Amino acid sequence: MIDLRSDTVTKPTPAMRHAMATCEVGDDVYQEDPTVNRLEERAAAIVGKEAALFVPTGTMGNTIAMKVHTHHGQEVICDARSHVMNWELAMMAWFTGCMPRTIATTDGILTWDRIRAELKPVGPHWAPTGMIEIENTHNMGGGAVYPLEVIDEICDGAHNAGLRVHMDGARVFNAAASCGAPVSRIVERVDTVMFCLSKGLGAPVGSMVAGTRNDIDQARLYRKRLGGGMRQAGVLAAAGLIALQDMPSRLGEDHANARLLAERLATLPGIAVDPGSVRSNIVIFEVSGTGMTAPEFTARLKEQGVLMGSFGDRHVRAVTHFDVPRDACESALEAVQRITAQ
Numbered sequence: 001m002i003d004l005r006s007d008t009v010t011k012p013t014p015a016m017r018h019a020m021a022t023c024e025v026g027d028d029v030y031q032e033d034p035t036v037n038r039l040e041e042r043a044a045a046i047v048g049k050e051a052a053l054f055v056p057t058g059t060m061g062n063t064i065a066m067k068v069h070t071h072h073g074q075e076v077i078c079d080a081r082s083h084v085m086n087w088e089l090a091m092m093a094w095f096t097g098c099m100p101r102t103i104a105t106t107d108g109i110l111t112w113d114r115i116r117a118e119l120k121p122v123g124p125h126w127a128p129t130g131m132i133e134i135e136n137t138h139n140m141g142g143g144a145v146y147p148l149e150v151i152d153e154i155c156d157g158a159h160n161a162g163l164r165v166h167m168d169g170a171r172v173f174n175a176a177a178s179c180g181a182p183v184s185r186i187v188e189r190v191d192t193v194m195f196c197l198s199k200g201l202g203a204p205v206g207s208m209v210a211g212t213r214n215d216i217d218q219a220r221l222y223r224k225r226l227g228g229g230m231r232q233a234g235v236l237a238a239a240g241l242i243a244l245q246d247m248p249s250r251l252g253e254d255h256a257n258a259r260l261l262a263e264r265l266a267t268l269p270g271i272a273v274d275p276g277s278v279r280s281n282i283v284i285f286e287v288s289g290t291g292m293t294a295p296e297f298t299a300r301l302k303e304q305g306v307l308m309g310s311f312g313d314r315h316v317r318a319v320t321h322f323d324v325p326r327d328a329c330e331s332a333l334e335a336v337q338r339i340t341a342q
């Protein structure tokens, strides 16, 4: 099977397996796991924040960050197709007690002008705005990448309004590979960032939340409340350290493969995609012109040994990653060609 459903399917590399087997561990709830401590220090240094926290999932990381920045009964401004809004089982409402105030966009990229129009003051009718959430790269926006100046403008505007900004940077290393700036520059003005070790970076489990020492101290308590206090988690952190060291520099290959997929898909009958909009490792294309629904399309593709994800009736997503090299992407394209020719 050629699995292009998500970059979450990446398996740990031999170097990760070795590090997992041989690392030093301790009880991380007592903050005595040297490997977790090393990962947290390393992650904080790479993203240029005071501190970082190892969490089991990106969903938990986003949930914790939103909790740190808000109080019950506030609004969180986010875009309408954001992960926190659509793919996290309403944890924003469940744990944080906030309502999403969504903004519709074409590619998931918000601007300060759009956000400013949605700010709510304290008043007799409104839930006041509690924070701003932005997603970089934007998953359902087809891997769209925030321009640096747009992030800076959002952060400056938010801070002037007394609000904080969390970046869901599940794939912020892909954003860095795409825009050519280090992650520390991308997240320079955001208050907290979450990123996943378990996607394109290839670690088996885990995400990081980074921010000020004070925010991360609080985040550690919320992690425990959510059941995320892990004990000898060094076996996971060891893979995360390898992920940070070895994997960011190869993400460009995944991006080139995604562009190849988009360029060739665009030439196939019934498929609509703009290859110019592919900025990272995600390709979302429309299949209604093939006469198949998206679930029918992916079912037929599966019979040909290729897995992709369907979203609604019309959209299919392919995500490139290091377990699917270029020749496998070419085989996947041949499979798509066969089913669209039928």
Ligand SMILES: *Cc1c(COP(=O)(O)O)cnc(C)c1O
Binding pocket: 056, 057, 058, 059, 060, 062, 083, 084, 135, 137, 138, 139, 168, 170, 171, 196, 207
């Ligand atoms: C994958 C992802 C997350 C976190 O997902 P988990 O499966 O909980 O680790 C968060 N945001 C975005 C944009 C994602 O793609």
